[in-house]
Amino acid sequence: MKNRPRSKALPLRYDVVIIGSGIAGLYAALNLPKTKKVLVINKSHPWECNTYYAQGGVTTAYNDADISLHISDTIDAGAGLCDKNAVKLMSQNSQGVIRDLIARGFLFDSDEEGNLLYTREAAHSRSRILHAGGDATGRHLHYFLLTQNPHPMLSDATVSDLLIENAQCCGVEVIAEGKRRLIYADNVIIASGGVGSLFEYHTNASTISGDIHGICIEKGIELESMEMMQFHPTVFVANTFARKLLLTEALRGEGAHVVDEHGYRFLFEYDARGELAPRDIVSRAIFEYKKRTSKQVYLSCEDFEVDYFKDRFPNIYKSLNELGFHLPKERVPISPAFHYAIGGIKSDLDAHVPGIEGLYVAGEAACTGVHGANRLASNSLLEGLVFALKAVESIQKTAIKRCERTFELSTEVLEVEGDKEKKDALRHIMWDHVSIVRTPEGLKEALDAINAMMQDDVGRLLRLRLLCARSIVESALKRTEPLGVHYITQGI
Numbered sequence: 001m002k003n004r005p006r007s008k009a010l011p012l013r014y015d016v017v018i019i020g021s022g023i024a025g026l027y028a029a030l031n032l033p034k035t036k037k038v039l040v041i042n043k044s045h046p047w048e049c050n051t052y053y054a055q056g057g058v059t060t061a062y063n064d065a066d067i068s069l070h071i072s073d074t075i076d077a078g079a080g081l082c083d084k085n086a087v088k089l090m091s092q093n094s095q096g097v098i099r100d101l102i103a104r105g106f107l108f109d110s111d112e113e114g115n116l117l118y119t120r121e122a123a124h125s126r127s128r129i130l131h132a133g134g135d136a137t138g139r140h141l142h143y144f145l146l147t148q149n150p151h152p153m154l155s156d157a158t159v160s161d162l163l164i165e166n167a168q169c170c171g172v173e174v175i176a177e178g179k180r181r182l183i184y185a186d187n188v189i190i191a192s193g194g195v196g197s198l199f200e201y202h203t204n205a206s207t208i209s210g211d212i213h214g215i216c217i218e219k220g221i222e223l224e225s226m227e228m229m230q231f232h233p234t235v236f237v238a239n240t241f242a243r244k245l246l247l248t249e250a251l252r253g254e255g256a257h258v259v260d261e262h263g264y265r266f267l268f269e270y271d272a273r274g275e276l277a278p279r280d281i282v283s284r285a286i287f288e289y290k291k292r293t294s295k296q297v298y299l300s301c302e303d304f305e306v307d308y309f310k311d312r313f314p315n316i317y318k319s320l321n322e323l324g325f326h327l328p329k330e331r332v333p334i335s336p337a338f339h340y341a342i343g344g345i346k347s348d349l350d351a352h353v354p355g356i357e358g359l360y361v362a363g364e365a366a367c368t369g370v371h372g373a374n375r376l377a378s379n380s381l382l383e384g385l386v387f388a389l390k391a392v393e394s395i396q397k398t399a400i401k402r403c404e405r406t407f408e409l410s411t412e413v414l415e416v417e418g419d420k421e422k423k424d425a426l427r428h429i430m431w432d433h434v435s436i437v438r439t440p441e442g443l444k445e446a447l448d449a450i451n452a453m454m455q456d457d458v459g460r461l462l463r464l465r466l467l468c469a470r471s472i473v474e475s476a477l478k479r480t481e482p483l484g485v486h487y488i489t490q491g492i
Helices: 023-031 064-077 084-092 094-103 137-148 211-218 249-253 279-293 306-312 314-322 379-397 419-433 440-455 460-478
Strands: 013-019 038-041 157-165 168-176 179-190 229-236 257-260 297-300 335-341 344-346 359-361
Touching: 013 023, 013 168, 023 038, 023 137, 023 179, 023 379, 038 179, 064 084, 064 094, 084 094, 084 379, 094 379, 137 379, 157 179, 157 211, 157 460, 179 379, 211 344, 211 460, 229 249, 229 279, 257 279, 279 297, 279 335, 306 314, 359 379, 419 440, 419 460, 440 460
Parallel strands: 013 038, 013 179, 179 359
Antiparallel strands: 157 168, 168 179, 229 335, 257 297
16 A cells, blocks of 8 residues: 655644754754654754854853852843843753753863863853854854754744643744645744844844844734843944844954954943943943944954964854955954844743743843843853753753643735834834943834734734834833843933
8 A cells, every 4th residue: 555645744743842953952953852752943954043043152151160250240240130040040951051052062272281161251250151163162063953853843844823721822823835734833932033123233043133022922822122222332233134144243352352443442431341341331332432433443353363263253254354354454444233132021930930830031032130130241042052951951841731622724814015124124213222332212102113013914924023122112111220231211
């Protein structure tokens, strides 16, 4: 008897569905046993995620004695808004996840004797950051986790809905190969990343647009600290791509300077730490200095030796030299750009989404409370690792409660004519009014514009973005005093 052709590309039901193929999603997949039926879903190609583009390293407590100092540094950078229990959990588990990666075969940069090389970045009180491939830590980690992933992956698939009934998550609806499809699961881990594509200038992968956040708003799932959006101070924005070129924090940590067109290191006018001040301070300083003086601002790497720079920052060297900059001897014009969503889908310390059974969240999509009002440099990859593992542990110790009901496919139109133009308008609005420096008047103008767009005929995918953007603006309006990355003023 001949084998019948498969009418469906996927089984209908999984033990675990993971939304996202960045560090959090893939580390969760790696720790789920092969005996579990697991599916990883990604929106585009597996490597089109923020992890792949991460130039900074992975923070870890240097040793047990450093845990308290790492906690203190994280809380200080977070302007006191951090959840201390979450920070403690992350730091106490940092050495464990690093040891696990090394035991599985991952290679961090080391010296000739095999000793790990720790570096220091802004607002860290000591060297405790590990790198791989110089400035390609994210890329190396991502490739390693992809090759180690024991479970199937569905690419070029957009999650268009969460299947939730009676406070239980039963799976997802996806659009794949131009068709809607229901995928049932006993557990769903959201690891879909942040909101970068909502802003005109950003360093994120093109797929990162806050869709899942919008779905959560529809379902009544709480988002937290959405006003806390981090902008990286040193980004090359003069390219034609949506994603702008990040110039990693490690450059400043190892001696690069921010200067104006005359070589003046103006950052010391704003903070005694200069280039090593937290990102929010450096970003605002560059923004304000450019506005006040009309001078161009540059990142100078002139103190680096050429061979060292090429070896330590190979991707930055290659990318900028292809654009005509001869690093490290030539200065690069920079601007702040959106970089990281500190706020996100509310999570408890077990990576569980409160109030929804079978739903978990990890990585940049989550708001664990670790970052408070300003993320400490290179804590992001660590947070993704630690809380992905917590999600897996939670799933393995929780009794399975299978959804018995079935769901109907949505009929809402995904895209309509004019959506692209509205997306571009939204990015411009968010950059102009909801970025580095905010005013009540600008935020209200942004809210009015977003609400007006939502009254138009728009497709579902744009509607989800608008819901997420509105949440950011509404949260920013509620916090009337500046704190960390949320800098609200009556105007400069």
